[in-house]
Amino acid sequence: MSFADLGLIPELLQAVADAGYTEPTPIQRQAIPTVIAGHDVMGGAQTGTGKTAGFTLPLLHRIARHASTSTSPARHQTRALILAPTRELAMQVYESVKTYSKHLPLRSVCVYGGVDIRPQQMELRRGIEVVIATPGRLLDHIEQKSINLSQVEVLVLDEADRMLDMGFIPDIKRILALLPAQRQSLLFSATFSDEIKKLADQMLKNPQLIEVARRNMVSETITHVVHPVSSGMKRNLLAHLLRHKPDTQALVFVDTKIVCGRLAHFLERSGISADAIHGDKSQQQRTETLEAFKSGRLRVLVATDVAARGLDIDELPFVINFELPHTAEDYVHRIGRTGRAGHQGNAISLVSSEEKHWLAEIQKLIKFEIPQEVVPGFDPEPEFFEAGSRSQRSRRPPPEREAGERPRPARSAPRERDVPGSRESARSTPRRNRPTIAADGFDFSKPYQPVNAVIATQLPPGTASPDQPDPLRRSQRPIAVLLGGLGRK
Numbered sequence: 482m483s484f485a486d487l488g489l490i491p492e493l494l495q496a497v498a499d500a501g502y503t504e505p506t507p508i509q510r511q512a513i514p515t516v517i518a519g520h521d522v523m524g525g526a527q528t529g530t531g532k533t534a535g536f537t538l539p540l541l542h543r544i545a546r547h548a549s550t551s552t553s554p555a556r557h558q559t560r561a562l563i564l565a566p567t568r569e570l571a572m573q574v575y576e577s578v579k580t581y582s583k584h585l586p587l588r589s590v591c592v593y594g595g596v597d598i599r600p601q602q603m604e605l606r607r608g609i610e611v612v613i614a615t616p617g618r619l620l621d622h623i624e625q626k627s628i629n630l631s632q633v634e635v636l637v638l639d640e641a642d643r644m645l646d647m648g649f650i651p652d653i654k655r656i657l658a659l660l661p662a663q664r665q666s667l668l669f670s671a672t673f674s675d676e677i678k679k680l681a682d683q684m685l686k687n688p689q690l691i692e693v694a695r696r697n698m699v700s701e702t703i704t705h706v707v708h709p710v711s712s713g714m715k716r717n718l719l720a721h722l723l724r725h726k727p728d729t730q731a732l733v734f735v736d737t738k739i740v741c742g743r744l745a746h747f748l749e750r751s752g753i754s755a756d757a758i759h760g761d762k763s764q765q766q767r768t769e770t771l772e773a774f775k776s777g778r779l780r781v782l783v784a785t786d787v788a789a790r791g792l793d794i795d796e797l798p799f800v801i802n803f804e805l806p807h808t809a810e811d812y813v814h815r816i817g818r819t820g821r822a823g824h825q826g827n828a829i830s831l832v833s834s835e836e837k838h839w840l841a842e843i844q845k846l847i848k849f850e851i852p853q854e855v856v857p858g859f860d861p862e863p864e865f866f867e868a869g870s871r872s873q874r875s876r877r878p879p880p881e882r883e884a885g886e887r888p889r890p891a892r893s894a895p896r897e898r899d900v901p902g903s904r905e906s907a908r909s910t911p912r913r914n915r916p917t918i919a920a921d922g923f924d925f926s927k928p929y930q931p932v933n934a935v936i937a938t939q940l941p942p943g944t945a946s947p948d949q950p951d952p953l954r955r956s957q958r959p960i961a962v963l964l965g966g967l968g969r970k
Contacts, residue, residue: 506531557608703820709861
């Protein structure tokens, strides 16, 4: 089957051909004719299935009849509204709309928070047919009367499960109340919880259910593994794993903004090119970091769930859960960043004894047991292998979280003697139980130094010694940064 068989207008077929696509994906084959026919849709699709084109192409097909070359704003009423949970996902959808509408006189805009609202207001008042927005910023425009939704014909709610997790449902309901009752509505979600079904009942009329994968199932192209490890040794194990895969990129998920920044800094000090992306960073910083990662200039991206939503990276080989997600469904979302479009992917989870119950929930959801492999030199606490055990050590208040994150049980606060490399640890912990020497002989208790510091300081940048790997090629960082920690205590 080709895109021409789906009933799309010639302008859209030309845009699809220009983009290099020849055959529609399964969800596109099902969704495009259904949307063109005017039905409401409840779509179940994971990332990497082509669902964005599955709703943008028929949406553009439907509103193309209103396309006008006039410069009058009155001739460019808002006909389609697409709601996305995060700025990154909204921008991704916007790029798809721009790509496929290149041969149509339709105007589109993407509005989201974190940036000056005035340029968005000027753009909207010019007249825009397709608006892609995050819920909060859209409500800001509604309150300031810079957008009129009375002519909306098609509503798309993308990643509805993430909307629910981030607490956007009250905002969604406010927006729904402002839309015409006679409209077409499309809801897409990777998982279908009871709450999502309830929302679908409120916004959809006799919807067509479209699913291209079993609910809450993960791609068969992804290999899963759990590395049991004590919480205090997680970051050292992460660095160890990354050192043994020097030419691959990895997306590392953490639970909070604080851990996100600190872990990226630790990896940088360890000679691994890394950066963090979380809600406290400006939109420009987040965009620059994402571009560096997508282009390969950045090897490791450390991210929170909220900030990483909507990331679309071709052939990403590794997703690493530094901390397990607070809901089992988020595991499906996270690892959906790898193993896309038929490519092989790897999902690695570093799990401490405090997280065993989260692991059990994940395995219950995906309906199979993830293999466990202890990395030599990084043995977990004994209670990890005790059935039903949970740490009873003292608790501390959880650090500040991203907006929309649910609370989860706080992790144990490490005492000084629990911190690897501390004097108290050295006195109280038997040598045989001190997992600071990795299987490759690397001592994580010492500050990082290049493998051959003398050669690194004498050879020109980009030159490797005959018997040593080039540290610059592996980390893609200046020598001054690599050697910045030398001489420090």
